[in-house]
Amino acid sequence: MDQNPKVISFENVTKAYSLGDRQLAVLKDMTFSIKKGEFVSVMGPSGSGKSTLLQLMGCLDQPSSGKVFIDGVDVSTFNSEQLAEIRSNKIGFVFQAFNLLPNLTALQNVEIAMSINEVPKQERMEKAKRLLKLVDLSERETHVPSELSGGEKQRVAVARALANNPSFLLADEPTGNLDSKSGTDVMNLIHDLWKTKQTTIVMVTHEPVVAQYSQRAIHIRDGMIESEEKMRGAGFASSAGKKIDLKLK
Ligand SMILES: Nc1ncnc2c1ncn2[C@@H]1O[C@H](COP(=O)(O)OP(=O)(O)OP(=O)(O)O)[C@@H](O)[C@H]1O
Ligand SMILES: [Mg+2]
Numbered sequence: 001m002d003q004n005p006k007v008i009s010f011e012n013v014t015k016a017y018s019l020g021d022r023q024l025a026v027l028k029d030m031t032f033s034i035k036k037g038e039f040v041s042v043m044g045p046s047g048s049g050k051s052t053l054l055q056l057m058g059c060l061d062q063p064s065s066g067k068v069f070i071d072g073v074d075v076s077t078f079n080s081e082q083l084a085e086i087r088s089n090k091i092g093f094v095f096q097a098f099n100l101l102p103n104l105t106a107l108q109n110v111e112i113a114m115s116i117n118e119v120p121k122q123e124r125m126e127k128a129k130r131l132l133k134l135v136d137l138s139e140r141e142t143h144v145p146s147e148l149s150g151g152e153k154q155r156v157a158v159a160r161a162l163a164n165n166p167s168f169l170l171a172d173e174p175t176g177n178l179d180s181k182s183g184t185d186v187m188n189l190i191h192d193l194w195k196t197k198q199t200t201i202v203m204v205t206h207e208p209v210v211a212q213y214s215q216r217a218i219h220i221r222d223g224m225i226e227s228e229e230k231m232r233g234a235g236f237a238s239s240a241g242k243k244i245d246l247k248l249k
Contacts, residue, residue: 006069007168007200008057009033013066015052015223026052028223030066034168037198039191039233041211044220050204051172053220057202058091058170059083071167088116092161092169094190096176098153100145106132106156107141113163131159135189151182158189168200169193175210187213191235 015027026049034040034057042050055061056068059075062083067076070086078086093099100109110128119127132138135155145153154174161169174190175183191213193199203214211217215233219226 004035004037005072006033007036007038007071008202009067009069009072010056011067011069013056013063013068015049015056015061016064026223027056027063030223030225032218032225034200034202036200037194038216039194039201039214040203041214041217041231042202042204042220043206043208043211043217044226046206048220049223050220052223054170054172054202054204058093059087088164090167092164092166094154094157094161094169094171094174096173098145098150098157098177100153100156100160102145105142105144106137106148106152106159109145109156110160110163113160117164127163128159131162132156134162135159149182150178151185154178154182154186155189158186158193162193162199168202171201171203173204173206175205175207183210188235195235 010030010032013027013030014025016023016025030053042053044050052061056063059070059078062068062078063076067074069075070090075083075086101112104112107125107128110131111124114124114127129138129141132141135158137152137155137159140148140152145156148156169190171190175186178186187210190201190203194201201214203210205211212232213235214231217229217231219229
């Protein structure tokens with residue numbers, strides 16, 4: 001068996017939007033793959049198609065032509081129910097704007113992610129607690145998002161993204177709304193997840209220093225892959241000099 005199977009694979013993928021009678025080509029003939037356990041960043045100018053690319057990887061949208069394979073299965077012809085199922089079973093999302101539910105506590109925000117998959121309530125609560133502990137937020141279980149800092153909100157979002165044991169994690173500018181200290185903490189967390197749990201991660205970022213946490217950067221421009229670059233794949237100490245401890249299970 002292949003030691004490093006492909007988790008995500010694009011074959012000649014294009015994505016175009018209709019604007020009146022015009023077609024706007026956003027992704028053009030993209031072919032690449034992400035292997036199990038890889039940490040890849042996607043970089044490129046604003047409007048180059050990074051979020052669109054992530055949406056296709058995340059089964060939130062479908063290509064105009066070409067094929068998208070998730071764990072070897074061609075999802076480009078899936079209907080919306082099949083896509084929803086694959087999203088909840090296989091994919092964890094982290095967004096720039098956190099996207100937490102404002103009226104739910106940190107614990108409930110993590111727990112609710114599991115309700116789609118019919119996990120019993122007691123089990124959901126226990127797992128949500130474990131996940132909040134993993135992101136060092138046990139003390140904040142009962143806080144609603146408005147009672148959390150930006151960095152804490154993003155750590156709750158990371159815990160939520162892990163709730164259904166996804167095959168891979170997608171993060172669209174996870175540090176985009178954070179100051180540098182919180183951004184470093186969130187990146188150390190994401191990096192430690194990758195190191196300790198061999199989580200497959202694809203992350204969009206504008207910032208070269210953030211991309212250095214990944215192993216490989218895919219640079220895109222005008223909807224095409226311009227180049228690939230090997231990155232450090234290493235974390236940095238946070239400004240407080242404290243690395244987040246992720247040894248808990
Ligand atoms: N639903 C849509 N309909 C029409 N055009 C769209 C739609 N979504 C995105 N676009 C266009 O597609 C292009 C790529 O958008 P995308 O959001 O993928 O860029 P991006 O690389 O993520 O940019 P940024 O760094 O600013 O987030 C942009 O020119 C955008 O205007
Ligand atoms: Mg974007």
